[in-house]
Amino acid sequence: MAAMNSLTALQRFHAYANPARFMALSARLVAPLWILSVLVIGAGLWFALFDSPPDYQQGETVRIMYVHVPSAWLAMFGYGVMAFASAVGLVFRHPLSDVCAKSAAPIGAGFTFLALLTGSLWGQPMWGTWWEWDARMTSVLILFFLYLGYIALWATIEEPVRAARAAAVLALVGAINIPIIRYSVVWWNTLHQPASVFRMDGPSIAPAMLLPLGLMGVGFTLLFITLLLVRMRAEVMRRRVRNLRLATAGAAAEG
Amino acid sequence: MDEFFHMGGYAFYVWSAYGAAFAVIVALVWQSVADYRAQTRLAETLEKAAGGRVRRAAHREHETGEDAS
Amino acid sequence: MRDLACERGGRLVYDGLSFSLKGGEALVLTGPNGAGKSSLLRQLAGLLDVVRGEIALEGGDPERTPGEQAHYVGHLDALKPSMSVAETIAFWRVFFGSIPQGAETALEALGLLHLADLPVAYLSAGQRRRLSLARLIAVPRPIWLLDEPTVALDAASVARLVRLMKGHLGQGGMIVAATHLDLGLENEKTLRLGAEVVA
Amino acid sequence: MRDLACERGGRLVYDGLSFSLKGGEALVLTGPNGAGKSSLLRQLAGLLDVVRGEIALEGGDPERTPGEQAHYVGHLDALKPSMSVAETIAFWRVFFGSIPQGAETALEALGLLHLADLPVAYLSAGQRRRLSLARLIAVPRPIWLLDEPTVALDAASVARLVRLMKGHLGQGGMIVAATHLDLGLENEKTLRLGAEVVA
Amino acid sequence: MMRAFLALLARDLRLAVRLGGGGGMAVFFFLIVISLLPLGIGPDRALLAKVAPGMLWVALLLAALLTLDRLFQADYEDGSLDLLTMGALPLELIVVAKALGHWLTTGLPLVVAAPLLGVLLNLPGEAYPPMMAAMLIGTPALSFLGAIGAALTVGIRRGGLLASLLVLPFYIPVLIFGVGAADATAGGFSGEAGRQSLALLGAVALASLVLGPLGGAAALRANLR
């Protein structure tokens, strides 16, 4: 039963990598992270709203870019985190990576939603339509679906061990599929010439715009990490609650 | 100043974009923190309620992979 | 294969529980509801992860898991209402690697022969139970894992089952059974899972 | 209500079977698997059509069917994994027309009180069984129809159940129970349904 | 009696929410089907606008259909339904409670989600009000008519599909009048036709409120014993 033994070895390894340490460490990190992200985002907002020129062709609407693009970046970053954590969780059975994957999903979904929303708020003045079946927009929409599916799966399977592994499988299969989906959508979109020939390569970005964009990007990322930690802490507590309840159930089995 | 809020005629789009961003982020933050608080409180009450053996059990569990995986 | 040394612990239910079993021996699991009998049986069958500890099987061919050398009869009967009794047994024989013919002996052994052509849908609780027990005979496997096998069985059927179990032990097989009523096998050990050992 | 005269026959399984039961009396149905115990109980509960013969209930208010004055506990436990133990009982109390409060006594009676806040999903087989039996106490009804109520119960719980049944009989209730093991109630009649009839 | 009714309704709502199953799923499905369509018929916005109302209604129907088996199947499989019939609450009211619960957890969320999806299909702005009205009137009919199908197929292991087959014909009037109401303004018909189809839709809905519980209860009686 070699498999069995290696597995138990893993279990011993877990005895060291236990959530208690994570809780202690993260407790120290959370507060500073909050402050840092607020500061950076605040600075970004200042430049985005006051201290950056309107675009020569897009006018003031270009200011939408400073929330839109970072959201879009984090939408993809979020799935990356989720998939990576899932892989680790599946291979090494490391408890915290499951917690991490689960906690990343809602945040990523939130930013994906923001990318969609701000994008269409940008599209209306720019192309006179809220939505265009442009390849990139379509693939972001599908990314949003993948997030929702992942969250729904977690929400439906009660037992954490099972839920974690199932969700991990989903996240990984999704990660494999994303390139395929992305490619097919582009192919489809170029097959039928889309009604609007608008391409979102974005204007060659002037440095004056680059600064606020960069700041917002960093700020959003910091915010993402902070939220991730908080949610992970909440998840660990939720599991402690579950174990306490199960212990009661067991104790209830009175002779 | 108004001309700042006016956003060159695009006020609605720009401000609703920023508003939406603000709303979504606040919602995320609020939900996460509230959830953390709720779970912590629940855990404390349960630990008080449960007998000593059970509490130890829960914590021992806590160190095994079973718990947090 | 000769004898099974099984040592295991972990999972919230019980901990540091360990025992070993020789060929021809039976282990009867007793204990209050929720003590973990079903869980233990599922772990032995490889249907539930072992958190800590290990299940070792000395003898028997190494590259087959204990699960593949054991029969598991649990609360669920794994029967298809639309298949006939005979079809059911025949399928499991082929799937578990023996030939479809000769299923009659198994049905005979559990007194189901006259129901052979009846769709499972028409069987009563006890008849269904007996059918899922018939797998034990239909496909010979050294280890039997039985979770409350006597549920819904009438006195006669219980006696029949006990006879079969004794026969299996006689041929050097092993049995681990969770039950609330005494079966009266000869060389049986009893393992009482108490609620005291909660995780 | 005083006493129940129940006469019935027909249905492929048994025929021309008839009996009557007074308040405070218990009827124990025995018989081999497939004899028709479950079928009879479902007919008494009004969950299965009566082919021939009739089920009459003297006393008790006329415009309520026997089914509405009886509790039926069958093989299925009618539990929702995502509801907590307390919620489950509270719901059935309200639905069967009493108030949600005071469910504790029922849980107490079956030793489930400390599980009250636990989702049903966490319960073991026997714990679930006890919860579905708790309905008997949660909502008072004169007639109890129990199909193999002791299944999956450990010795302690069986004893507890028997105590409850005696109490119910003591208050002039009636019990019809199908079981394979003797419960040892006082004034119990036994109805042995005939040997296996293959339809 | 009334309290039993409310208790049952509350229980169903709670279960729908807890399972994570309830309305969320239906909306999610609605969303995905709608966004599949352009991938099927191409991104041409004019074409999309043309088919938008019909597609929205068809997708709505499907989303409602797929959740029908939640109505009775679960309660049948775990024996709850047997016990529910042993209470004082008449079977008809049980069906009403379940259908109502189904609408609250499925129909309503779908209606709320519809406008967003209209944007994806680039539905012209003036079509929204009548479409919403039509959907608000039409969706209860879907739940109550659906109850009949669900009741007829209760006990069949995975009867969900069969249920939808039985129910779909009954849904056709809802579909036609519903689309009519939205189309009436979308395609350049006279508003007259629109108001007319709304009225007809209302009639169908009222009929279903009566037919559903009666038919459903009858079907349940047939299936339970």
Next chain:
Amino acid sequence: MMRAFLALLARDLRLAVRLGGGGGMAVFFFLIVISLLPLGIGPDRALLAKVAPGMLWVALLLAALLTLDRLFQADYEDGSLDLLTMGALPLELIVVAKALGHWLTTGLPLVVAAPLLGVLLNLPGEAYPPMMAAMLIGTPALSFLGAIGAALTVGIRRGGLLASLLVLPFYIPVLIFGVGAADATAGGFSGEAGRQSLALLGAVALASLVLGPLGGAAALRANLR
């Protein structure tokens, strides 16, 4: 080993036929959805022809989705799946057998039915051969990808809907390339694009034949223990 595989396949086919839950249902659903569409879109034949291939594919997808829960759920609920894993047959092959059975009882009948429905949507004649080819290549992919979703939701009571939600995004490439193949001749593109999309569809199908069993088996392992 091989005999166990065949035995399992034969059993699944037999059950599907007996339950009647097999292809018949899916085809019937396919039929009804397709006949709903004209009611939704209106009788404009030119418009119908334009959207026909896309609609056929979308309906095909839905019909396939609705039968997914037949893949593992039944065997899980009655404990058969536990026993199947206790045999010598590796889990991956079990998934293959089940997906294959699903395709034979669902995908194949749907493909056979498709041309008839094409007539309802007056699909231009020259579009049939490429569409049939595309469907023959595409439907196995639907079954094998679907197996992943079914396996992921196997523990869940009525996970059918959730399964379809999880799977739909993965179906998108099949949909796109499938429609592309039919469109390529229907809409007046060069046949070039058509052949290309057929090739891409083939690639996707092959990928799914690998991904499906692996992912499905992994998901089952996650859910079973």
